[in-house]
Amino acid sequence: xxxxxxxxILFVGAFATYLAGDKLAxxxxxxxxxxxxxxxxxxLNQFNAGENISVIHQWINQPNISFALLxxxxxxxxxxxxxxxxxxxxxxxxxxxxxxxxAFYALILFMxxxxxxxxxxxxxxxxxxxxxxxxxxxxxxxxxxxxxDAEERKKAVIKFxxxxxxxxxxxxxxxxxxxxxxxSFLLEDLYKLNLSSTEQLWIFLAFFLAYAIKIPxxxxxxWQASVYQKAPAVGTMLLSGxxxxxxxxxxxxxxxxxxPLAAKEYMYIFISLGIAxxxxxxxxxxxxxxxxxxxxxxxxxxVGLIAAGTYTLTIDGLRGAVLQMIAHGFVVVGLFFISExxxxxxxxxxxAEMGGIRSQSPKFASMFLLLVLASVALxxxxxxxxxxxxxxxxxxxxxxxxxxxxxxxxxxxxxxLKMYQQVMLGETNxxxxxxxxxxxxxxxxxxxxxxxxxGMYPKPITDLITPSLENIITQINRIN
Amino acid sequence: xxxxxxxxxxxxxxLLFEIFDLRKAIIPATIIGLLAILGLDISEFNSPAAxxxxxxxxxxxxxxxxxxxIILTIFLVALSHKFYEHQQTKISDFIAIKIFLLAGxxxxxxxxxLAMFFLGIEVLSIALYVLASSNRLSIKSxxxxxxxxxxxxxxxxxxxxxICLIYGAMGSFDVTEISEMSRSAELPVWFPIxxxxxxxxxxxxxxxxxxxxxxxxxxxxxxxLTTALMSTLAKVVAIATLYxxxxxxxxxxxxxxxxxxxxxxxxxxxxxxxMALRQVNVxxxxxxxxxxxxxxxxxxxxxxxxxxxxxxxxxxxxxxAGIAAFSVIIYVCKNNENEDMANFHGLGKTNPLLxxxxxxxxxxxxxxxxxxxxxxxxxxxNNMLQAGFIALVIVAVINSIISVGYYFKLILAMxxxxxxxxxxxxxxxxxxxxxxxxxxxxxxxxxxxxxxxxLA
Numbered sequence: 001x002x003x004x005x006x007x008x009i010l011f012v013g014a015f016a017t018y019l020a021g022d023k024l025a026x027x028x029x030x031x032x033x034x035x036x037x038x039x040x041x042x043x044l045n046q047f048n049a050g051e052n053i054s055v056i057h058q059w060i061n062q063p064n065i066s067f068a069l070l071x072x073x074x075x076x077x078x079x080x081x082x083x084x085x086x087x088x089x090x091x092x093x094x095x096x097x098x099x100x101x102x103a104f105y106a107l108i109l110f111m112x113x114x115x116x117x118x119x120x121x122x123x124x125x126x127x128x129x130x131x132x133x134x135x136x137x138x139x140x141x142x143x144x145x146x147x148x149d150a151e152e153r154k155k156a157v158i159k160f161x162x163x164x165x166x167x168x169x170x171x172x173x174x175x176x177x178x179x180x181x182x183x184s185f186l187l188e189d190l191y192k193l194n195l196s197s198t199e200q201l202w203i204f205l206a207f208f209l210a211y212a213i214k215i216p217x218x219x220x221x222x223w224q225a226s227v228y229q230k231a232p233a234v235g236t237m238l239l240s241g242x243x244x245x246x247x248x249x250x251x252x253x254x255x256x257x258x259x260p261l262a263a264k265e266y267m268y269i270f271i272s273l274g275i276a277x278x279x280x281x282x283x284x285x286x287x288x289x290x291x292x293x294x295x296x297x298x299x300x301x302x303v304g305l306i307a308a309g310t311y312t313l314t315i316d317g318l319r320g321a322v323l324q325m326i327a328h329g330f331v332v333v334g335l336f337f338i339s340e341x342x343x344x345x346x347x348x349x350x351x352a353e354m355g356g357i358r359s360q361s362p363k364f365a366s367m368f369l370l371l372v373l374a375s376v377a378l379x380x381x382x383x384x385x386x387x388x389x390x391x392x393x394x395x396x397x398x399x400x401x402x403x404x405x406x407x408x409x410x411x412x413x414x415x416x417l418k419m420y421q422q423v424m425l426g427e428t429n430x431x432x433x434x435x436x437x438x439x440x441x442x443x444x445x446x447x448x449x450x451x452x453x454x455g456m457y458p459k460p461i462t463d464l465i466t467p468s469l470e471n472i473i474t475q476i477n478r479i480n
Numbered sequence: 481x482x483x484x485x486x487x488x489x490x491x492x493x494x495l496l497f498e499i500f501d502l503r504k505a506i507i508p509a510t511i512i513g514l515l516a517i518l519g520l521d522i523s524e525f526n527s528p529a530a531x532x533x534x535x536x537x538x539x540x541x542x543x544x545x546x547x548x549x550i551i552l553t554i555f556l557v558a559l560s561h562k563f564y565e566h567q568q569t570k571i572s573d574f575i576a577i578k579i580f581l582l583a584g585x586x587x588x589x590x591x592x593x594l595a596m597f598f599l600g601i602e603v604l605s606i607a608l609y610v611l612a613s614s615n616r617l618s619i620k621s622x623x624x625x626x627x628x629x630x631x632x633x634x635x636x637x638x639x640x641x642x643i644c645l646i647y648g649a650m651g652s653f654d655v656t657e658i659s660e661m662s663r664s665a666e667l668p669v670w671f672p673i674x675x676x677x678x679x680x681x682x683x684x685x686x687x688x689x690x691x692x693x694x695x696x697x698x699x700x701x702x703x704x705l706t707t708a709l710m711s712t713l714a715k716v717v718a719i720a721t722l723y724x725x726x727x728x729x730x731x732x733x734x735x736x737x738x739x740x741x742x743x744x745x746x747x748x749x750x751x752x753x754x755m756a757l758r759q760v761n762v763x764x765x766x767x768x769x770x771x772x773x774x775x776x777x778x779x780x781x782x783x784x785x786x787x788x789x790x791x792x793x794x795x796x797x798x799x800x801a802g803i804a805a806f807s808v809i810i811y812v813c814k815n816n817e818n819e820d821m822a823n824f825h826g827l828g829k830t831n832p833l834l835x836x837x838x839x840x841x842x843x844x845x846x847x848x849x850x851x852x853x854x855x856x857x858x859x860x861x862n863n864m865l866q867a868g869f870i871a872l873v874i875v876a877v878i879n880s881i882i883s884v885g886y887y888f889k890l891i892l893a894m895x896x897x898x899x900x901x902x903x904x905x906x907x908x909x910x911x912x913x914x915x916x917x918x919x920x921x922x923x924x925x926x927x928x929x930x931x932x933x934x935l936a
Contacts, residue, residue, distance in 0.1 A: 059929075060928050060929045060932070061929050061933060062786075062789075062929070062932060062933060062936065063859065063862055100832075103832070125858070128849065129849035129850060129854075132848055132849040132854075133849055133850060135848075136843070136848065140895070143892070143895060143896060144828075144895055144896070150896055153896075154892055154896055158885075158888055158892065161884070161888065162881060162884055162885065162888075165848075165881060165884055166881045169877045169880060169881060170877070172858070172861075172877075173861070173865075173873065173874070173877060176858070176861055176862050176865050176873075177865060179862065180862075180865055180866060
């Protein structure tokens with residue numbers, strides 16, 4: 001068995017979901033996403049046993065393009081993140097009624113397909129195709145099933161689409177240029193290239209444009225908050241939980257090893273951009289009145305720190321970044337799910353209209369609190385492991401970076417707890433807050449279990465990703 | 481050669497059908513005939529030959545493009561059934577004209593002699609003039625036909641003048657002789673003038689800036705099926721012929737000529753895209769989008785190594801997406817006065833399949849991956865970067881981003897607006913054409929080597 005089976009399951013699943021009709025769609029989608037997760041775990045075992053689960057096939061002769069999927073620790077970790085979150089996201093939407101549900105769930109599975117492809121592809125062009133392909137389903141999910149005024153939503157979504165497409169087209173030019181030099185799009189051939197430092201700088205910048213928009217780093221973040229707010233809960237979870245990680249993953253997999261000289265030379269600038277995102281995101285989050293927007297800006301702050309970690313070019317930085325990517329993926333999906341649970345009951349996302357929920361639903365309150373604590377990186381949560389490793393790597397570069405990056409924990413605690421206070425505490429709300437249903441509680445408990453289990457015992461993931469990250473570091477340091 | 485003869489025979493047969501009052505059978509019979517001719521064309525692929533003192537030269541290039549033209553004609557003939565529902569008495573005229581038009585296109589890509597080339601282009605043009613004004617009770621259609629005729633015959637005149645000057649310089653119409661002589665001796669000054677005039681006339685036919693002014697009006701006024709024909713078949717034919725003319729007549733393109741092509745290509749892309757952003761009429765929008773695609777296709781003239789395959793791929797991708805898009809447009813606008821974007825409101829709800837097909841074809845034209853349009857642009861950019869035209873590629877990329885703006889305007893209209901009319905009826909043929917065209921487009925995207933390596 002090799003990794004292409006995951007792509008097949010998800011792709012077939014998308015069709016089957018569409019054909020299953022509106023009533024069954026959600027269950028069929030859940031079935032296929034769970035079976036792909038099952039396959040991924042089997043594949044993980046095979047990988048750990050030392051079997052080769054990568055694929056490489058010639059696809060187009062002229063120009064030379066292959067269907068190449070590479071499974072190493074890094075891509076398997078991202079794969080597991082995607083495939084674990086997809087069923088949770090699908091399951092979390094079970095209590096929502098969607099018009100034309102078959103298309104909705106089919107698009108979710110199709111998006112998972114494209115994202116898995118992005119994490120696996122080791123041929124530049126194949127990677128680019130999956131990267132772009134993931135944009136189409138999220139565009140329609142946000143456009144058709146989103147909330148708020150239709151005209152505003154249209155503007156936000158089309159801005160997002162054109163923005164990301166513009167960025168990635170420059171990445172495409174970079175790939176075509178690299179192809180001219182290497183005669184192949186394969187990752188290993190691109191790693192072998194000896195590019196001059198000017199060439200590397202241009203390639204680096206072309207990649208940077210694509211990734212900075214996707215991650216997003218300031219000043220390329222302007223699409224983010226409005227799209228998060230307008231997209232349906234599922235779309236926001238897919239975007240923030242998995243799709244952002246495509247950008248961060250690509251930095252580690254493609255940008256740094258292909259153009260290491262530029263990364264080294266301008267390291268301070270890129271780390272500063274990440275750190276600036278941390279501070280900016282935190283301060284703006286403090287002033288938000290809309291729950292989803294607050295979470296969007298907090299996400300901006302967190303990914304800023306992750307990006308800063310990757311640009312340190314140290315093994316700790318990369319490892320911390322990957323760990324934090326996974327942790328943040330789970331936390332942010334949980335938090336957006338919380339906002340959706342409240343919305344189902346109160347029909348609002350304005351925090352001022354909430355409050356006093358804790359006394360009505362203590363179970364919900366404690367789960368929410370645990371998620372908030374995980375999000376601010378309390379020790380014993382997974383986020384602590386990631387964030388601490390990233391901050392440590394930053395301190396190796398320059399203590400000030402660690403200091404400024406560390407504000408994410410302080411400011412994060414401030415705005416998250418303030419938010420919690422506003423949303424949950426206070427006098428008992430006059431509006432009745434129905435306790436969480438079993439399905440909602442189950443999804444939240446799953447997320448919390450992952451966060452706390454790996455928070456106390458991160459070794460399996462660290463062991464999985466470290467060898468491949470060490471390879472990448474060797475690639476980065478091949479020329480000095 | 482047999483292909484050309486068979487096509488003309490089929491055209492005559494179409495006329496005979498009317499005499500024997502077999503109008504009902506005309507479309508199925510024509511499609512079967514065209515499929516047989518496609519087979520004949522494929523059988524000629526590996527046997528290049530020259531006929532009638534080099535009047536017709538059958539090569540891989542000509543058979544490959546003829547195959548594409550025949551496939552496009554099959555789609556267009558199939559769509560005719562629904563489109564001319566209320567004009568059954570004239571159906572054989574419409575079909576016969578399309579078949580003769582196909583004969584003209586095949587002559588245009590397989591000419592070996594400039595006289596044959598001119599004959600082909602006139603057969604094509606006259607058929608198009610007739611088709612443009614074929615809705616004779618509509619004043620818009622009449623206007624479109626007249627406009628196209630005036631402008632088109634002017635362009636034909638320029639081409640003819642160019643051919644005369646070339647003959648004056650070389651003393652021959654035979655392209656191989658001309659190309660040999662153009663390399664050997666001192667050339668009289670009217671030879672380059674003739675080439676330039678020929679080039680200008682062809683630029684008019686493919687509607688490249690600054691010879692594009694006729695296109696939006698004619699596209700808008702003509703009946704939708706004729707617009708489909710113009711924007712797919714006629715454009716593809718013109719660019720393929722221009723490519724053949726340029727490569728066969730002057731093997732090494734001078735730097736000045738390259739610069740001209742670069743400027744025209746950039747101008748076509750930019751003007752076409754920016755004007756398209758402002759259109760509310762879908763046919764007009766596609767006319768401008770066609771102008772910008774002409775700019776992309778012109779890029780193939782710059783580096784002629786391996787460009788024929790790229791051009792074949794690009795034209796196939798573009799034309800198939802165009803056929804799929806127009807079959808949806810024909811379905812949506814069959815009862816409407818115009819083709820305004822308002823007619824497409826809510827198509828995603830009333831007819832999800834056709835909305836999805838139109839979306840897919842627009843995504844292909846915008847160059848989003850997995851659709852053939854993306855690979856077409858990729859191969860083109862790859863060729864251009866290899867030849868060192870970095871600035872041109874960057875302009876093209878920026879234009880690709882702009883084009884997303886107007887393609888998505890139509891997609892947004894289909895999915896976010898409420899439907900304003902009931903849409904009834906499921907015309908099987910339109911569905912079939914749209915589905916087959918878009919499936920072929922995606923198949924081209926998945927297996928690009930199949931077409932790309934044909935002309936290698």
